[in-house]
Amino acid sequence: SFGFGEALGSFLNGDTAMFLDTTVVAGQINDPAKSKVVGKVGWAMHPMGVRRGSQTGGFGIGIPKNAENKDAAFLLMQWLTSKQGDKLVALAGGNPSRFSTHADADVNAKFPHMATFGEALQHADPDWRPIIPVWGKINADLGTTLSKVLTEDLDIQEALDGVAERTKAVMTEAGYYTWK
Template structure:
């Protein structure tokens, strides 16, 4: 039901549903990509939660408030660099 309303299912069988593919022809492509997806794609570092929250908030502003995408991405990159720097990721000895 979620998929038929435009949601993203996580079961392979849902992406093979004929009704879903008729309504959303791109679903078959997503289903194929899901087979190769890495479920643990994110960086496993303590500061990831802070970085990820900033990305989510900023992209929401792009979609809902009309924030310029390049400005948004540049801001995320700058803040991510600062978070990583503060955490010591750019210190080599």
């Protein structure tokens, strides 16, 4: 199969024309030590239909309950998520967590794509996928099936009909289809 790592590697090597996934890879794409496409990549908003939209995901930061230096860890978290800390993360090629950092003049001078990322976040829907416990199982089946359609000789309609049947079975087993 052709997963995230393979897709990113192919894009960084200049072997594929597009990489529609996460913005967190922008630092790697713009790093000459890791990428052959530095300066050759543009960024754009998702195409607009009736309304504009964007998916969202993210990374979290936390303190384990068994941490020895909880107070110091909390202070570090506060600093990393502060305006100053977030800007330094962005200037180092990381993904900022503040709208103000995406709009920062210094950040945009170094990484012009940050303004587009900030605009996309204004339209992001954090609930773009179903917020149900069985979504992971359904999503894995859909992703695996679509990957097989692209890499094997599977009929798209038959493959998606199979996903629909399996999804209904998962949803029924989870108690979502209780009506007659």
